[in-house]
Amino acid sequence: MKVLVVDDEKLKxxxxxxxxxxxxxxxxxxxxxxxxxxxxxxYGADVIVSDIRMPGMDGLELLQKVKxxxxxxxxxxxxxxxxxxxxxxxxxxxxxxxxxKPFSSEQLLLLMEKVKHxxxxxxxxxxxKKKLEDRYSFHNIIGKSPVMQRLYEQLETxxxxxxxxxxxxxxxxxxxxVANAIHFNSSRKNKPLxxxxxxxxxxxxxxxxxxxxxxxxxxxxxxxxxxxxxxxxGGTLFLDDVDDMPLSFQVKLxxxxxxKEFERVGGDKSIKVDVRIICATKVDLWEKVKxxxxxxxxxxxxxxxxxxxxxxxDRKEDIPLLLDHFAKxxxxxxxxxxxxxxxxxxxxxxPGNVRQLExxxxxxxxFTNSNLITKEMIPKDLMTGKGNSxxxxxxxxxxxxxxxxxxxxxxAAINWAIKKCNGNQTKAAKLLGIxxxxxxxxxxxxxxx
Numbered sequence: 001m002k003v004l005v006v007d008d009e010k011l012k013x014x015x016x017x018x019x020x021x022x023x024x025x026x027x028x029x030x031x032x033x034x035x036x037x038x039x040x041x042x043y044g045a046d047v048i049v050s051d052i053r054m055p056g057m058d059g060l061e062l063l064q065k066v067k068x069x070x071x072x073x074x075x076x077x078x079x080x081x082x083x084x085x086x087x088x089x090x091x092x093x094x095x096x097x098x099x100x101k102p103f104s105s106e107q108l109l110l111l112m113e114k115v116k117h118x119x120x121x122x123x124x125x126x127x128x129k130k131k132l133e134d135r136y137s138f139h140n141i142i143g144k145s146p147v148m149q150r151l152y153e154q155l156e157t158x159x160x161x162x163x164x165x166x167x168x169x170x171x172x173x174x175x176x177x178v179a180n181a182i183h184f185n186s187s188r189k190n191k192p193l194x195x196x197x198x199x200x201x202x203x204x205x206x207x208x209x210x211x212x213x214x215x216x217x218x219x220x221x222x223x224x225x226x227x228x229x230x231x232x233x234g235g236t237l238f239l240d241d242v243d244d245m246p247l248s249f250q251v252k253l254x255x256x257x258x259x260k261e262f263e264r265v266g267g268d269k270s271i272k273v274d275v276r277i278i279c280a281t282k283v284d285l286w287e288k289v290k291x292x293x294x295x296x297x298x299x300x301x302x303x304x305x306x307x308x309x310x311x312x313x314d315r316k317e318d319i320p321l322l323l324d325h326f327a328k329x330x331x332x333x334x335x336x337x338x339x340x341x342x343x344x345x346x347x348x349x350x351p352g353n354v355r356q357l358e359x360x361x362x363x364x365x366x367f368t369n370s371n372l373i374t375k376e377m378i379p380k381d382l383m384t385g386k387g388n389s390x391x392x393x394x395x396x397x398x399x400x401x402x403x404x405x406x407x408x409x410x411x412a413a414i415n416w417a418i419k420k421c422n423g424n425q426t427k428a429a430k431l432l433g434i435x436x437x438x439x440x441x442x443x444x445x446x447x448x449x
Contacts, residue, residue, distance in 0.1 A: 001116060002026045002043075006036040006050035006062065007078065012101070016049065016078075019105040025112065033057035040066055040073075047074045047115055049099075049108075052086045060090055067094045072122070074115050078103075141174065141181060142325045145315040151307075158305055159185040164257075166242075166302045167280040169309030171401075172355030175280035176240060178307060183236040188276060191235030194228045199241040203249045208265050210253070217266025229262060233273045242279040242302065243288060250295045257301050277302065283401060312350040312357060319346050322354060326361045335365060340375040348382045351408050411446040414439070418448065 003025050007013040013029050020027040030036035033050070034057055040048070048066060052059035063075050077098040079087040087098040096118075097111060141152070158165060159182050167175045176195070183193045196209055204218075212227030228237055239245075245253070256262045261272045279302045288294035312319070320342060327335040337345070350356055364377055417428035417439075429439035442448075 001046040001112075001119065002028070003047045003049060003112075004028050004030060004036050004040065004045045006030045006033055006048065006054070006059070008032060008051065008054045012051075012078075015105075016108065019108055020049075020112070023109050023112070033059065033062040037062060037065055041069060044070065045073065046119060047076065047112070049076045049078065051078045052090065053080070060086065060093065063090055063093055063095055074118070076111060076115070141177060142322050143315060143318040144321060145317050147310045147315055148318060151309070154307065155181060155185070158182055158307065160187075161305075162186075162188075162276050164277045164302055164304040165279070165307060166285070166305070167278065167307045167309060168285070169280070169282065170311050170351075170353055171282050172353030173309040173311060174354055175282075175309060176238070178309065179236075179238045179240075179278045179280065182278060183238075183276075186236070186276070188235050192232050193236045193238065194232035195238045195240065196228050197240040198243075198245040201244075203246045206246065206249055207252065211256075211262050211264055213265035214267040217264070221266065224264075227262075227264065229256065229273050229275055230271060232275045234275075236276045236278055239277065239279045241282065243281040243283050243285055243294065245294075247293060247295070250298045254295065254298045254301060257298075312353045316346045319357065322357060323361060326358050327365075330362070330365060332365060332371075334371045335373065336371060337373045338375065341373050341378055344375055344378045344382060349408065349412055351405070407446070410442060411448070414442050414446060414448055418443075 003020050005013055005017045005020070005027055007016065007029075008031055010031070013031065017027045017029040028039065028045075030039065033054055036048070036050070037057070039045075048062070050059040050062055059077055063077070066073050066075065071094075074096045075090075075094065077087055077090045077095050078101055079090075079098055080101050084100070087095075087100075090098060096115065099107060099111065141148070141155075143149075143151075155178065165179075165182060167178055169175050179195075180193065183189060198206065201209065208217075208225070208227070210227050210229055212225050212230055213221050215221055215223050256273075257277065260274070261270045263270055285294055285299055285303070289296045289299050320337075323337060323342075323345075324333075327333050345357075345360075352359075360379065360382065363379065364373055368377060413432060414428075417431050418425075421427040421431060425439055425443070426436050429436040432439065
């Protein structure tokens, strides 16, 4: 650490500087605040140890000027017994601590050890923050396909405002990763990102989790508890699986979004919060609104900015990039797929999306020491291009959306028949045993050329 010693008293200046140099610090001595400030403006420093009373510019003025240039610099004031009030004033202006003259070398070095430890913690926090920013940068959302490039542009714009975001996408498309990226690239990145999944939570648990509760509010409430809204104040609240939120609870969430305040369960004190809301849904939320399963007014409150995540089957050109990314995650960057193996993976429709692809990759990598994955190593249940297995592996799901599964099978069947009949719709319909008009309607529904 570089330390500047500023004192117009020559003997004290020399002894202080010598003590620091002997202890392993890089120290420079100055007889005036003006000369010290000139040096600091050019070369900087980690710590400044300065006397308060000096002719011309005193130590308090030096403190204010160096803090304006570099707010992170640590300033320690030296003061005589009669100027303790000045030392207290210095602390209010941003000084780290002060030493009362006369002080020993041991006192100085003990204080410098505390400063050194503080600097190490600050550097560690900066490094951790940089790692978080790198981890959640938009460039770590893997994909070079046109649809992903458009998503990057959209996220760059979204992160700069505070409006509510609704992320729509099938299970496994990376909705939580996108929520992380939006938060950590926003002006709220230094504030909390608090998450809650609404899946399988009943109304009373959801209310307690979001709004908190007072001691004695219900059996088991043995102490006050802050809710997710309170914990996220100033930052972002991510509500995953918002489509699973009980209809009876939705009006309570709507009120908080409108009023920006709430009461804890069992409490009567209104708590105001400043929270950005990001929600995620794995189903078409508008369909739930039309079926009276989700409030329309809440839907519009949540969907100020919609983000649609594409399923993996719509961006299969990203599969090689994703595989390389997974290989780096498990510290096997040399792991590659043969052309035939890669072709098999790109022929599969991936109903479980990126999550299923990653699980499949890990399964393959776990059973081989080879750096080259061949087509023989690809699980048999993925070889739908050969037509020798059912196109959906139900083991990849924690929860099944029946209508989505049916659509997946229909889409796969239409694609298969079209390819089999070289684009002849009449023959393809006959091959599937359905009317040509029905076949044509299915092609339009699934946007199949």
